[in-house]
Amino acid sequence: MKDALGQPQSVLVLGGSSDIARATMRLLVASRCERAVLAGPHAGRLDEAAAELRALGCPAVDTVAFDATNIAPLDAFVEKSFAGGDIDLVLVATGMLGDQQADEHDPIAAAQVISTNFTGPAATLLAIAARMRAQGHGRLVVLSSVAGERVRRSNFIYGSAKSGLDGFCQGLAASLAGSGVRLTVVRPGFVKTRMTDGMQPPPKPFTASADDVAVAIVRALGRNAGTVWVPAHLRWIMAVLRHLPTPVFRKLPG
Numbered sequence: 001m002k003d004a005l006g007q008p009q010s011v012l013v014l015g016g017s018s019d020i021a022r023a024t025m026r027l028l029v030a031s032r033c034e035r036a037v038l039a040g041p042h043a044g045r046l047d048e049a050a051a052e053l054r055a056l057g058c059p060a061v062d063t064v065a066f067d068a069t070n071i072a073p074l075d076a077f078v079e080k081s082f083a084g085g086d087i088d089l090v091l092v093a094t095g096m097l098g099d100q101q102a103d104e105h106d107p108i109a110a111a112q113v114i115s116t117n118f119t120g121p122a123a124t125l126l127a128i129a130a131r132m133r134a135q136g137h138g139r140l141v142v143l144s145s146v147a148g149e150r151v152r153r154s155n156f157i158y159g160s161a162k163s164g165l166d167g168f169c170q171g172l173a174a175s176l177a178g179s180g181v182r183l184t185v186v187r188p189g190f191v192k193t194r195m196t197d198g199m200q201p202p203p204k205p206f207t208a209s210a211d212d213v214a215v216a217i218v219r220a221l222g223r224n225a226g227t228v229w230v231p232a233h234l235r236w237i238m239a240v241l242r243h244l245p246t247p248v249f250r251k252l253p254g
Helices: 019-030 043-055 074-081 107-135 153-175 210-221 234-242
Strands: 010-014 035-040 060-065 089-092 138-143 181-188 190-192 207-209 227-230
Touching (some): 010 107, 019 035, 019 089, 035 043, 060 074, 107 138, 107 153, 107 181, 138 210, 153 181, 227 234
Parallel strands (some): 010 035, 010 089, 089 138, 138 181, 181 227, 190 207
C-alpha cells in the first residue's frame, strides 16, 4: 500500500533496465519505495539496475524475465510479479525505436517494433489491470510518445505503434473508472537515452533527459493527471501540429 504521504511502496516496472525506468526508480526509492520488481528481456541489465536500487536502500528488489513480443507466458509472469503482494504502481517503460528505413522493407522487423511498442504492452496491461482491479487499488503509468500524436513519414512504424498504445490506454483508463485503479499516459518528446544514442536531437526546447521524464512521472503520481507531456510545452505545440493541413504537415522537417 502507499505510505502516509501517498508514495507507492511497491512498484513493478516493465522495461526495468531502461534509462527512464532507472531514473524514475531512483526517485521512488528516495521517497521510501520498499519493494521493486524489475521486468525485461535482458538479465544482465536488469541485474545492474537491481543492484543500483539495493545500493540506494530499497529493501526488496526482484527481477523477472519479460519479453513484450512473447505473451504466451503472460499469466505466469503476472503471478510471479505479484507473488510478494499487492503492487501500488506499474510503470510500462518497454519499447524500441527500430530502424525506419530498413524496417519499411522488412515486415518481420516492423512487426517486432509494433509488438514491442503496442500489442505486447497492451495485452500485458489487460492482465495487470485485471489483477489490480481485484486488489482494489493501484496506478498504471504508461510511456507513450509525441510520435504517436500525428504520425510522420520519417518514423511511421514506431509512431503508429505508440499511437495505438496511447489510444488503447485512453480506453483502458475509462474502463477502470470507479475500480480504484488509475492510469496515466506520459508523452515525452525526444529523450536523450541509450535508445536514441547516435540520433540527432531536435533543438533543446524540444528535448528532455531521462531525469526530466522521471520527475514528471513522480509529480504526476501526486495528482489525478490522465496525460503528462515532457517537456510540458509540447502539449501546445502538438495541439497546433494536429490541426495543420496534410500538405503543410508533410513539408515539415523530420
